Amino acid sequence: MGQVVDRTTFTRRDRQRYRIKVQRCLDSFEDLLRSYPFPDTEPMTGMEIEFNLVDPKLAPSLNGHDVLETINRGEWQSELGRWNLELNLPPRPLPGDQWRQLEHELLDLLAGAGAKAGDLHTQLAMIGILPTLDVGHMVGEAISPEERYHALNDQMLNARGEPIRVDISGCDPDERVNADFESIIPEAACTSMQLHLQVAPSEFGRYWNAAQCLAGVQLGLGANSPFLLGSQLWAETRVPLFEQSCDVRTPELHNQGVRPRVWFGERWIDSALDLFSENARYFPALMPLTTDIDPVAQMREQGFPELPELTLHNGTIWRWNRPIYDSTGRTPHVRLENRVLPAGPTTVDMVANALFFYGLLRTLVESDEELWRSVSFEAARENFRTAARHGMNAPLYWPGTGWVRPDELTLRKLLPLAHEGLARWGVSSAVCDRYLTVIERRCVTRQTGASWQIDAVAALEERGADRLSALHGMLERYLCQSAANQPVHSWELPS
Template identity: 70%
Template sequence: MGQDVDRTRFSRRDSQRYRGKVHRCLDALAAMLREHPFAQDEPMTGIELELNLVDRQLEPALSGADVLAAIGSAGFQSELGRWNIELNLPPRLLPGDEWRHLEHQLLDELAAAGAKARDCASQIVMIGVLPTLGRGHLVPGSLSDGDRYRVLNEQILNTRGEPIRIDITGAQPSGRPDVAPERLTADFDSIIPEAACTSMQLHLQVSPEAFAGYWNAAQCLAGVQLAVGANSPFLLDAQLWAETRIPLFEQACDVRTPELRNQGVRPRVWFGERWINSILDLFAENSRYFPSLVPVAEEVDPLAELEAGRVPVLDELRLHNGTIWRWNRPVYDVVDEAPHVRVENRVLPAGPSVVDMVANALLFYGLLRVFVEAERPLWSTMSFEAAEQNFITAARHGLDEPLYWPGTGWIHPDELILRKLLPLAHEGLARWGVSSAVRDRYLSVIERRCALRRTGSSWQLDAVAALEARGADRPAALRGMLQRYVEASTANEPVQAWPLPT
């Protein structure tokens, strides 16, 4: 939830009024989709990158506010945990060499922010889940200051009515049927475990008419994205999923008791349940299935604004949407009095390096273009349930378990990418106008990653195993791994080139 709030207490009437305003916003949006022009610029892309701060011992550094003050840039913002900050890059086009320039911009921004962080006895780490987090860090006092974080925490806990339960059983270690999976079970008195999840969020502005196709294609690709981009195998000293961030985020923001889950009540961190025909389908589901968490209703009537010839901001609809964490989320926004809609892809973790993240982004954007423009859409040949199962399988196992793909059947994701998807990604990026040099640079990173079967997650697992084989216990091995991780990440080498401890 990125919007600020100016209230911390709500009445029953507040919730009732807020629901009515959300429905007014939906009616206004429906009218706009029928009759009102939306931004017609070339499709714009954007990146939000969540970052961790650690101290000299590589423990979480609760210095986010101090680091942000030292950075002094509106591009950096606070996040839920005091050891988190977020970098928002300005929107940009895809064509030409833009994304090579974006790599340099990211490196420059992170280097400058890293220097300010060091002045605060901290350093920045890009990783899906910080492996040196301990239970002592996951306490209410580690929540960032600010009403929006306090309100969100209180409302989720009040709605749930009991502590946040994290219960994750790890994946079976590859090739080790004799080794039992590890399991983590813990209760927390706040939503602070959600702050352990740091991601790279990709935005793509599209026309309202094209939105459904792009969202459906993004859902099809979610499993592939996770398999090749996993970077979060450890949490609280336990080896769990290839992308542990997925079940952790789902459980940390779950307002349902076990009884409500058993009744089939939908989770607020949600993959979804069907293909869509319009962006309105998703916003309508949000209002139909999910009660308010932060029922702040403004005085402005969106339908009256529309009738007066003004573009409504749709405050309540946007606020409500910000408290439902779909892995591919719809976004409505207004810039310079022109409305637009975006697909927000929230699937990928942060890291391992800047070049890795740019490669992950361009694989996504290239494949989206091809699948949206295909004569027979991919989602017409794949069930929604298969797409969701791919997502879960990839989050749990990374490259180690096959996914289902139309026309192919069951296939390991590295083989799927090498045999089928990389040529399509090249074609899609070419359609966007991306230069051949940029396509070759970043898609070759994906190609080598798949050929060597080396993701951020697998590198972390192998590095920890090597250190444990040398006699280190798990906490020491995680710290030793993270030290090597930070050095390689800062050098901006793709993860498949990172050395392992010897």
């Protein structure tokens, strides 16, 4: 939700007008999909990465605003928490060596930003959840100063009408977080990597369905968030934490089956229109800001509309695979935003995760078998949750295979499909080999960011450290190996 927000209070009339405008935008979007001659151009990809900031003691550093001013580059933006920053990489095509170049550019950006942050005694951390967070950091004062974050906080708390409840248990019953928060700041603990892929509108339904099928595999291979507030919880604790910290439902509404705003979904789709229609039908406005733009007049005058109310509404519903409509360029486009993966552990791991995903998508979408016709939506959703909880040890259901761990499934079936898909995208063989080998070795060693964190903390505790000291020692080693850009499967444990 990157729009400018200049208000924190809204009237009943604001909400009524906004609902009408969202529906008018939705009608125009339907007309657009039916009549606009979308060009058959090379699809673009994009990546966003959220970062934590830590001080010399590896605690969260709340000087994000100062770090952002010091970096002073348009690719960097603020995020919800004062200990967060977000990096938006410029869009680029997939073919050739583009993503090898992206790795180099990302490393250069991180080196430059890291040096400037270092001048403020601050370090960047790419990790799903910062393990040194404690409840003292998760207060309303830690929300970034921009008006839109405070408006969002106020509206979500007003909608819920009571504190945000976080209740997550690990496999060990003694490992649990159960706490109430007076703001949505727990959301800032979740730092992710978001992957974008421009999609022909006629093909969007197939791409979204395929991405939903892959969400469990992505989490199983990419989990990197096992610790929260001193407790070892899920392999990807970011999933339940994000769901709960953005849940504006009271327990009663939850029991009635009201849909959550962080949502996997509930059915396979045919079109992006299905998702935008669900958003308008099921979710009340959080930020009812209306404009004077008439989408019908824009369609008539320039051939396509901007749809500001529809896109703002969509930005307050956090699907794990989200549809995006963008009209900021010379022509409008639709893209898929994949929000499944955490940040980190390294640049090379994130690029490998991205290309594995893009390659598999292409193969599955172009397959005559249509994988999503062979598996229930409920099974795909359960794969997602099981992988979030158990990571590489998760039993996933896959058509034609049955129950299988994500590493076995990837080695036996998915890596060849990813190679095939990247070749169809026109990605060079050298790039395919470099990054898919990273995925292969991660599966062979069965070491992800989450498993390394868990094993490193256990090793330090066996040497006599208490949990907090072990988390600090683990993070110190994590940051060192992350900066070296050696893939996580090669990381050594404390000896």
